[in-house]
Amino acid sequence: MNHQITIKNRLWIVRNDHTFLGEGRVELLQTIDQLGSITKAAKKMQMSYLKAWKLVQSMNMSSQKPLVIRLSGGKGGGGTTLTEQGYKAINLYRDICQKNLEVTQHFKQRLLEF
């Protein structure tokens, strides 16, 4: 009998029963932050630009302040960047995940009974 027994946890932050943040959305925010572009982030995450754009719209509309904004003009012709609210969203989501992970550690011993 092996003991490869683990706890899996999925977390969503919802507003009026609609997803505001989930694992995929937060990953998208982080990838946009790394690459400075929705197009490049979509490509890296193997999703269509339209899907990525819709997810960003949904997050921006679900928050009191936008998480992602377009910088227009300037040298290089602008790009896409996270706002302070965007970073707060990533940190909040990751902090809750981390706390939940810590909780699961407390149950390791009891898990071994199965």
Added chain:
Amino acid sequence: MNHQITIKNRLWIVRNDHTFLGEGRVELLQTIDQLGSITKAAKKMQMSYLKAWKLVQSMNMSSQKPLVIRLSGGKGGGGTTLTEQGYKAINLYRDICQKNLEVTQHFKQRLLEF
């Protein structure tokens, strides 16, 4: 702008990447415990007997000791009952859910920024 923002959490206990316990499975265990029968539990949960039976088999096979057993013979012709291991499984799952819920309470204030 409304503040109907909440954290949702789904929890699974998995063995070698296969589900051992999840919300539906634990609910099934609790219903079998209430009604003393897989058939009645399946009906109450609006699933087929076959599906309920397969879920019970899966849980029993994923654990070192069975969670659900059939009592055969005797007055009334037996029935189905939870073992001590079955009650432990329900309690473990519910305890982890409860702890995760407590964690989410700590983030209420930060959620309101969105």
